[in-house]
Amino acid sequence: RKEVEQDPGPFNVPEGATVAFNCTYSNSASQSFFWYRQDCRKEPKLLMSVYSSGNEDGRFTAQLNRASQYISLLIRDSKLSDSATYLCVVNMGPSGTYKYIFGTGTRLKVLA
Amino acid sequence: DAGVIQSPRHEVTEMGQEVTLRCKPISGHDYLFWYRQTMMRGLELLIYFNNNVPIDDSGMPEDRFSAKMPNASFSTLKIQPSEPRDSAVYFCASSLSQGGEQYFGPGTRLTVT
Numbered sequence: 005r006k007e008v009e010q011d012p013g014p015f016n017v018p019e020g021a022t023v024a025f026n027c028t029y030s031n032s033a034s035q036s037f038f039w040y041r042q043d044c045r046k047e048p049k050l051l052m053s054v055y056s057s058g059n060e061d062g063r064f065t066a067q068l069n070r071a072s073q074y075i076s077l078l079i080r081d082s083k084l085s086d087s088a089t090y091l092c093v094v095n096m097g098p099s100g101t102y103k104y105i106f107g108t109g110t111r112l113k114v115l116a
Numbered sequence: 117d118a119g120v121i122q123s124p125r126h127e128v129t130e131m132g133q134e135v136t137l138r139c140k141p142i143s144g145h146d147y148l149f150w151y152r153q154t155m156m157r158g159l160e161l162l163i164y165f166n167n168n169v170p171i172d173d174s175g176m177p178e179d180r181f182s183a184k185m186p187n188a189s190f191s192t193l194k195i196q197p198s199e200p201r202d203s204a205v206y207f208c209a210s211s212l213s214q215g216g217e218q219y220f221g222p223g224t225r226l227t228v229t
Contacts, residue, residue, distance in 0.1 A: 091158075091159065097172075102147070102149075102172065102214065104149075106161075
């Protein structure tokens, strides 16, 4: 089993749709979680951190489910500019250390 | 700030040659990371430094790979000798604090023929 798994997609959705991605992780002791966005042939950029209580940033909502060991990203009212690959990131290092494991990403295409 | 700077942006070399990739982190950032990205394996952490000291190099694939950080504003990743399977995009990232946002450079696209 991979340490961090994502559905590669692509998810093709029309503008204005709501879309959700999940990401599962193998280490139940993992402490921090993130979603990064990567545009084609560009570097990854932080989209949002994922907090235990869940968090929202505009049209984006991130959730953590520790019992089932997955995190999710919900995008509401999707825009053409949301088309990108979304990378799930889990810090699997022991407390106080880094061992950032990236998922291979989920590709989103928002269609006009 | 200029962000994380990497050079070269593209490198094409022949198998067996030495390759050196360079990175300048964001000024004031204490952590520096080297990643490799391929279609098959995604983004993999190779090594990271804290205050110029290597902390975890368990992701370095083999002895052909080495990384240094002689000062707070410069790091290198060297591959000697290079092999075709090393072809990938190599990213450098830096962060201000442990657990903080990582800022990635534009990457170096390496092709080994």
